[in-house]
Amino acid sequence: MSWLRALRETARSGVTVERKRLEPLAAARGAAGLAIVIAFSLWAFGPAAAASSAFGAFQAAIATFQRSWRPRPELAVVSGATLAVSTFLGYLTVSRPALFLALLALWTFVAGLSWAVGPTIGLIATSNVAIMLVTVTLPTSVAQAAGHGVMMIVGGLVQAALVVLFPIRRWGAHRDALADALAAEADYARRLRQDPVARFDPVPLMQARDAAAVTSWQARTRPAELHGARGLAERIRPVLAALADPAVGVPAEGPARDRVRELLAAAGAILDAAAHAIRHGTPATVPPPATATFRTPDTSTLLKGPALRAATRLGSLLDDVVEATETPVPRPRPRLRLRLRTRPRPRVQPRCGQAFRTAERVGTTPSAGHLDVQGGGSPTGKVKVRPGLLQLAPGAARAIRQEIRPGSPVLRHAIRVASVAAAGYLLGTALPFGHGYWAPMAAVMVMRPDFSQTYSRAVARFGGTLLGVGLATAIGQAFHPGTYLSATLAVLSAALMYLVMRTGQLAAQGCIAAYVVFLLAMGGEEWTQTVPERVLLTLIGGLLAMLSYAVYPAWETPRLRARLADWLAATGRYAATVVGHYAEPAGKNAPDVRTALLASRAARTAWHEAVDRARIEPVRHRGLAPAAAEAAAEAVGHIGRAVMLIEAHLPEPGDPPVPAAAAFADALRTATAKGAKAVRERRVPEWGAVRDALSAWERVGVRDQVVRQGAEMVVDALGQLSDALAAADGGQDVGRPAVGSPSGS
Structure with missing residues (x-):
């Protein structure tokens, strides 16, 4: 692909609004936490400390929006704490340009390497470096810098407390992941009716498996319907394929194929019902015609051999899926686990697999559903416990060490972003505009390990900054809002950003730019820096980011x-x-x-x-x-x-x-x-x-x-x-x- 076409494609992705589900309640909760922190800091410590604590609370709320199956309060606390440390160390060296430049390059290099751990940690680390460039200018003494750091930690703690006290759709992401996996298999079953060798994308199953790994605290409170259905979903997929494929099943046409199509349609309906039940936390309402299809007596007459084995197995698995959504079986104590595994589970009424299960049995080994209900989430019956953040530290360090090697795209990204941050800071400081941190901040915010995200975010960053800075600066210079009005406008900008951050980078970046402008005004900054100056510095940062990828790429x-x-x-x-x-x-x-x-x-x-x-x-x-x-x-x-x-x-x-x-x-x-x-x-x-x-x-x-x-x-x-x-x-x-x-x- 030519450079012109590549730039056009990435620019389009940066300004396109993705129609994803909005989370107004979560946005309101994040904005409320920000408002609480700002109001308390203004009352107790003054505008400068309020601005620092607001940056901490703002970044902590963003961390809670990152897709992660771990408890999101921990992410908020870690985000606030790391920002506090960055700000304090930055203030200690900011009066010595050479030392601060070295610290900035080192801090940015480490943030670039953190992408080896995962995108969530990478985003938090990168955002902390970008915000640190602003917050180091707020304190006026070492004591104030320490106090500002403490207030940033408080901001993270407030956001974490709100997440704990006011959970929104608790277990909602886990429910959605499991429901999406079952819905994907329902769609797969229907497509197999027309195309017996249709493709299946295993990504929903992989996400459901990732969601099934829980912390020890989560394992004690996880809803019962989330225990076993994932293991069943893993087993259903190959059975559906084996039932439909003419190479190992029934002929492509004829009465047996018609029966297979009926079974696949019924399986799709049952899986859809189970997905709906898990997503909303209600018992499954299975359509009677779908259940009747599996009860038809002549199935064992029309299907023989592998096809009958697959149909029998499918009916048994669908039985277990429905039971997993209907019967909240409490997890037994470890000493009862062996006994419960070997004892057959009683059934209230015959379901999908009962009618022709005796014709040709697949076996009596308990299914993954039984094991998952007892064991917690893995096909082997063992509880798949996700370690906490402290327990993940050795693995994170090991992942970073593995990326410190020639040819590693993460290492190249770390070198690239550290070089651009240092160059942007020097260039922004040398220009006669003041507040030169806009250039390195823009560069760090847009840079990602791969080409497409860097260029698309650069376009969105520049366009959003142009709108956000232009509007916020125009409001400031026209009305000269005071401390409290600036704080209110900052909270409103943050609330809008929380709302649209999943729908497109252009709108989100505009809200971030307006938030920074209003927050700095609340902290006492005069409305002297004009829109063209801020936009020009942002453009310089974006151009440095794009140029760095052209000069030192990490092509896939x-x-x-x-x-x-x-x-x-x-x-x-x-x-x-x-x-x-x-x-x-x-x-x-x-x-x-x-x-x-x-x-x-x-x-x-x-x-x-x-x-x-x-x-x-x-x-x-x-x-x-x-x-x-x-x-x-x-x-x-x-x-x-x-x-x-x-x-x-x-x-x-x-x-x-x-x-x-x-x-x-x-x-x-x-x-x-x-x-x-x-x-x-x-x-x-x-x-x-x-x-x-x-x-x-x-x-x-x-x-x-x-x-x-x-x-x-x-x-x-x-x-x-x-x-x-x-x-x-x-x-x-x-x-x-x-x-x-x-x-x-």
Whole structure:
């Protein structure tokens, strides 16, 4: 993509208003906390201390809006405390320009590295540095600087207290994540009726899993309906795919296919009802026709073999989903856990899976729903406890250390933002406008580790600052509001920013600019700096940010092969783990399969995020053209989908082992690891060992049709991957056996 087109695309994303759900109550709560802090500080300490405490409360409220499953009060406290430390240290050195410049560069460098921990921590650290540039100008003595720091901490504590005392939709984000996962599977079931190999995006399931990890305090108060449904959702997806796919199920047309379509439609209706119930905290109201579809007696006559097993399994899982929303079962004490796991749960009335469950049983192993209700959120029945912020510190430090290496995009971002902050401060100080912190503040606020966010935010920052500073300065110079009126206008600007911060950067940045202007006026700053001066300094900061990315970029495009190799290796480990269980049957509850699947999903997500970023970068493909990348991703997706079909029919512990499956699994694991290395080195992978292992298995005899078809799909998809990479390198078609493969992943 050319630079002109890339700039146009990123600018459009920066000024586009996203239609997301507004949170007026949360915005009002944040504004109320800000008003309380400002009013108390004005009454007790005066305008300057009020401005400092207001910055702390303002930033703390922003921290509570960041998407995080951890208790948001902790984020508010951490934000206020870190801003206080930054301000105090900054004031101690601000009178010595060289020392302050060194501290600014160091502080900004650390804030840039904090993106390795996650976007929430990165945003908080970056905002603290930007606000620190303003707050260091407010105190007039060391004692005042310490007092201002204390008031910033108080501002964070006030916002945290309001979050605790006035929770808004408590567990709402967790409910939404789980409901979105079930709704996504409902949509998937309906799409499978028309396209038996339709794609499924696992992102909703990944978000639901992330939300299921709770702190020890949250585990004691979590609603019962959030305990088990997520594990069930994970198990439903492969069963839906196995039921619909004609390669391992029923023919593409005929009475059996019509029955499968009816079951899929009913499953969609039941999953939608469960999603609605979890989202609103009410019992599920299942449509009677959907339940009646699973009670139809002739299902066991129309469906045979793997299709009947999948239908039976689906009915059982849907039963458990509905029960998870209807019956708030309290979590038992640890000493009762083993007894409750082995005892079958009584059912009040027959539901989806009861009518034909006896025709061909999948097994008696408790489902993930039973385990989740007892154990708290993981398919293995163990409570998945999320550590607190202090417990996360060693992991955060380890993540930062891992990014201090050549070629790391986070390290490049840290160097870039530190250099720009120092250059912006020097330039802003040298210009005869006064208040030169507007330039480095604008630069730090817009810079992100990737190109698209930096450029889109730069456009939104400049446009929003132009509107916000222009309007606020015009009001100030026209009416010269006093301390209390300026404070009121600052609170109103903050309230509007809290309301629109999720709908577009342009409006949010305008509100932030107006807030800073009104707050500085409340602190005693004269209305001497004009609109053109502030806008010019902001423009300088934005231009420095954009220029830094052009001079010292961290493009995602050259790393696409590495991302593809990671995805291939993770998918190969997942495939080998699943196939290996046919040599050592362990039933549906296989923790190693679950771990391998999660690693494959994470690698898939990293690949797609990299492709999205690379799509709008103004650089050449450097070895992996867009068409080749799409074809290669399609092939790896085929591997994952084929393995998912095999996973839906894992053998039970009592089934006879298949020794030949172990050899095929080992060949898969070794070949995909070597293939990933070949992809990184721009070579075409070879899959002869995998084909030989499959041929040896077929000579022994593959008893299960699902396993045979799935293994052939895997081998065919590996051949497709080599074809795509050979075409990307200008080589010849490596050839592959003519075996059909699914078109979805």
